[in-house]
Amino acid sequence: MIEDTSETVLAKRAVNRIEEIAGTFPGYRRAHAKGELYEATFTPTGEATPFTIASHLRDSEVEAIVRFSNISPNPSTADVLAAVKGLSVQFLLNNGDVANLVSITIPIFVTKSPQTFFDILNTVKSFKDGKPHFKDMVKLFTSYPESRAAFQMIRKLKNPKSYATGRYYAVHAFYLVNELGLRTPVKFEWEPEAGIETLSIKESASLPSDFLETEMIDRLEREEVRFRLHIIIGKQDDPTDDPTKEWPQDRQRLEAGVLRIKAKATVTKDNFIFDPTVLPTGIECSDDEILPFRKNTYAVSYERRKKGE
Template sequence: MPFPNDEQIMKTAGDLIAQLKTLFGSHPGFRPAHAKGKILVGTFTPSAEASKLSRALHFNAPSTKVWLRFSNSTGLPQIPDNVGDADPRGLAIRFHLPEVNGRRMHTDIIAHSVPLFPVRTGAEFQELLRAIGASGPSTPDQPSPIEKFLGSHPAAMAFVTYPKPLPASYATLQYYGVSAFKLVDANGRETFIRYNIVPDAGIQTLDAGTVMGENYLQEELSARLEKGPIIFKIVAQVADSSDITDDATVQWPESREKVELGTVKVDNIIPDNPIEQKKVIFDPIPRVDGVEPSDDPLLEMRAAVYLMSGKDRRAA
């Protein structure tokens, strides 16, 4: 499926941002989705297997500085950490690459704590947001717009009903890159993968009914780092020749081969966090030699949304 032209992408991206602001309000200086978050700093060290799959700089250098932004869902900057609406939790990882001709270089991974996305395209996401905005209390004989949407979109229903227990920590969640990417090695061999970000401490969630504070996830990061670094493994789930690589609503079987690409060791929360969060614009498209985007139509759309909202955030 070909991507729409740039004009179509930017128009739909602008409409999506406007719809998100309709749902969550306008909060200058904050993201329209995953508004509440915190950025930490650490180091990525690739595994020996990483260079066999990709010639990308960060998979071949001894180590690379990284930023990680943990976040809650929605465009509400003050959403409590202890409510279901804050799911799925997000994780963005930025790899700070060596400068080229004085220009800063980077590549990013965007992930969240559910292994699929509710819709395949930006247009469908806009339909979903409009259905949410148009829905009030339903009655047995008159389903709400969101109930109608979920009833006609099985992938969205699967996303909504996927288990989302309250996390014990941002550091004990597994995060999934729902879009596929193509790793290219030094000989030009191509491998389709999806990223899994796996906590070294294991997956830990809280029992239903556990009472936690409104900012417990943010506060827990500081307390955890005082005891030592936070560690994640970046794992590539390798596609089989039969797997769909252009649809983020479709999960690949758990039986697929998984290759450890390296370790992220997180040491500190960056200073001036609010300032840096306004400035940094993550990019779902890798834009680095050795990692290429798939034909997933969400990639160009999400990149446009992130760029447009980032420019608005910086201007606030």
């Protein structure tokens, strides 16, 4: 049972609102409901060694569980209708612990405030369709100027031809911590080795509802799917508490490792929680208020789906 605090109450209200808007689908996540798990291996390059004591970013190859998904709370939503796609990775660390990295196909989040996120849910009646309607966009732009950039990106976002050809961003800032205790602000991105490929409107119109899963099955029969993990090194003035803002493009980038996705996972039940605040020693959360809010909403969602609600 989740103890009621001001933070968890808001998380429960947010999940309730998503259910009111999109419907309730027992046993499924309240966002990114439609997704599949895959088995993978992550091999570090060692380039992050001066910045962190996290072993999986230094010298330890680890197994991982990967989940690709689309943003919709409705598991029957066609892939082409849910604009944003997700890539969640759970690193299975050699000491028995896990670490998560959660990313989506736009580089920023819709708000920096949990309360504003809840207010947006009350504004966007078309949330269940994957993309907000124009009239809802006007309301959002007027009421929540911090959200304009993200919703403009969502409106313009093209579907990837494959989960394997999307670029995924962790959106939040984190800190890497080294042996001396030095904390370095960073962001994470996954770059597809297959290159970035998107669909035209004409191509999207003719695709089946579950084309991304089918395409992934076919692709994995031919080859591994690989992503390179890039770490962006922030500077002192780069915001660590505001996921609605991108950092400048000229920031130093490290290639931290390679994720090799090998096959669909053999686990039959998806009990994984990809909580972005579950981190190993050597990586810490920033002061971004959305991070603990996500932790709480994920916990509420998991509790309900575990009960079959």
